[in-house]
Amino acid sequence: MSHLLLPLLLLISNVVQSHTAIIERLPGFAGDLPFKLETGYVGVGELEEVQLFYYFIESERSPKDDPLMLWLTGGPGCSALSGLLFEIGPLQFDYSNSSGNRPSLKLNPYSWTKIANIIFLDAPVGTGFSYATTWRAYESNDTSSAAQTYEFLRKWLVAHPEFLTNPLYITGDSYSGVLVPIIVQEVYDGNEAGREPLMNLKGYVLGNPVTCEEKDISQRIPYGHKTALISDELYESTKADCNGDYVNVDPTNGACLTDLEMVSKCLEKIYLAQILEPMCNVISPNHTRLKWSRSILEENIIDIIAMPQQSRPWCRSYNYLYSYIWANDLNVREALHIREGTKKEWNRCNFSLSYTKDVLNSVVYHRYLSKKSLRALIYSGDHDLAIPYVGTLDWIRSLNLTSLASWSPWFVEGQVAGYSIVYTENHRYDLTFTTIKGGGHTAPEYKPKECLAMIDRWFSYYPL
Structure with missing residues (x-):
């Protein structure tokens, strides 16, 4: 050694x-x-x-x-x-x-x-x-x-x-x-x-x-065009009016904002994680004007616990419920040797981190x-x-x-x-x-x- x-x-x-x-x-x-x-x-x-x-x-x-x-x-x-x-x-x-x-x-x-x-x-x-x-x-x-x-x-x-x-x-x-x-x-x-x-x-x-x-999110618009979620006409108009920048938009650029509003209507009901799967209303309404750039992590799975199961489509997000139930079980914590008193509640994704993206x-x-x-x-x-x-x-x-x-x-x-x-x-x-x-x-x-x-x-x- x-x-x-x-x-x-x-x-x-x-x-x-x-x-x-x-x-x-x-x-x-x-x-x-x-x-x-x-x-x-x-x-x-x-x-x-x-x-x-x-x-x-x-x-x-x-x-x-x-x-x-x-x-x-x-x-x-x-x-x-x-x-x-x-x-x-x-x-x-x-x-x-x-x-x-x-x-x-x-x-x-x-x-x-x-x-x-x-x-x-x-x-x-x-x-x-x-x-x-x-x-x-x-x-x-x-x-x-x-x-x-x-x-x-x-x-x-x-x-x-x-x-x-x-x-x-x-x-x-x-x-x-x-x-x-x-x-x-x-x-x-x-x-x-x-x-x-x-x-x-x-x-x-x-x-x-x-x-x-910023660049990853901007690519949702070309990808949406490639997968027929956005029309040829809307894509070409948005690309021209926004000069290829769909995130840092000049608030005085009315043509670009109008195009992105149309893009939002095309994409806001699409499940970001997999475009063929159902979009689930498990989050609070997002009041921002443009929804096409929403975060992949906006879902708060806890919100769906109170939702009635009947009349709702199957959604992959519902699978995650079991992880909350299982990981917060005291017997599971004991089996995993989790230190007592160190974490009040386990979350699949912790949105309250004191974290800076530098x-x-x-x-x-x-x-x-x-x-x-x-x-x-x-x-x-x-x-x-x-x-x-x-x-x-x-x-x-x-x-x-x-x-x-x-x-x-x-x-x-x-x-x-x-x-x-x-x-x-x-x-x-x-x-x-x-x-x-x-x-x-x-x-x-x-x-x-x-x-x-x-x-x-x-x-x-x-x-x-």
Whole structure:
């Protein structure tokens, strides 16, 4: 063991190891868990005032050989448990056998833990079960959260040295598109500086990623045109009258405002996360004039508890109800070893974070990383109106990488699962971009089989 690593071990081993637990059974799941689940807190920041909570699930295939993923759910402020239960984790709610206040769990046949070790992290502070010991420590921003996540990862790997040699990937979706490349740069630069522990960083994975919110949101109008939600005439008129800027609109530009009012009428009843699914009235009316640019996170799932079930359409948002019931059950908290008194209520997404978005465009980090020996996978559900694939492809093209393979379909069980293109920079850095056909925001929730095939092939260096 390196002599530089020993002081770090002595400093943090008691902190990390004393706050971890192996979970063998969970309320709602019949019998013992058929995989290894560990939960715990890791203190980061000044005087470890920030206590980040995590779920760690070992690969169900070969823990010592398979990749190690650090997974961040978006938001900012959306719990890792949401990514675990609704996207890529080994458990999911069994809706047909759940009722009222008794959610049931079942195994997810398309869990990414079948081929990878995954740390699901509640970050930034105030997300999920993560908390701070002082009010001041609850204040965070993009750069401080990324730094705390890097510190978390260092401490976690010191406490779990058996995973130091596993290929490491920093991963996440939605708003994590801002944070992940910052963290990757922190890890890469830390390795270059010889900061212990040295990490076996291979690359990063991003799904439906936010990169620059203004540009991502603006791309909803070209995407709406491509998908026949906006007419040719309205699109051309809006593009001309607004000079291609649909967010920072001059309030005296009446023609542009009129066009955007028409765009709003076309898009305001469309479900942002998946344009083919029902739009649910689970939020308070938005009185802003232009609704096409509404936030993906405006939904407040608690509001629908009081709604009568009859005469309402099925909506995906209703599935999220079970996570509130389950995660706020005292028996579940005890099973997960949640510290008493640290969080009054678990929320799938915490909208009351004291959080500042201080990185308005993360492309600069991708540009830096594209000069390094790394690999990246960027995927987008092609029915996602919140963060349309056309905007993601636009910033990828701005990196001026060399195309290795042209836009082409890839298949799962003989069916087109999406379309991909591969780029490189001097054959050191490679970036694969792919759509997930029929996927929404975020893709694994809608197309789990296809997304598992995608990540398995990419981790194995196979073409999609």
